[in-house]
Amino acid sequence: MENFTFESGMDELETLVRDLESGSLPLEASFQAFERGMALKKRLEALLEDGDRRIRVLTESGEEPLEGEEDA
Numbered sequence: 001m002e003n004f005t006f007e008s009g010m011d012e013l014e015t016l017v018r019d020l021e022s023g024s025l026p027l028e029a030s031f032q033a034f035e036r037g038m039a040l041k042k043r044l045e046a047l048l049e050d051g052d053r054r055i056r057v058l059t060e061s062g063e064e065p066l067e068g069e070e071d072a
Contacts, residue, residue: 004043006044006047006048009040009043009044009047010044012036012040013037013040013041013044016033016034016036016037016040017037019033020033020034020037
C-alpha cells in the first residue's frame, strides 16, 4: 500500500462493495473481500481523522476559522 491515497482506497472499497452486493463471489472470496473492505475502511477513517486534526491545528494557530465554525 505504498501509493495509497484516499481516492484510491475509496475506489477499491467501492469495487469491493459492488462485488459483494452482486452476490457473484464464492463464499471464501466474499470473506476475503469483506476483510479487505474492513481494513480499507479503518485506513480511510484514519486518513480523515488525520486530515481533520491537521486542519484544527492550523485554525488554532491563527488561521481563519473554517466556514460554519465562527463563534457566534
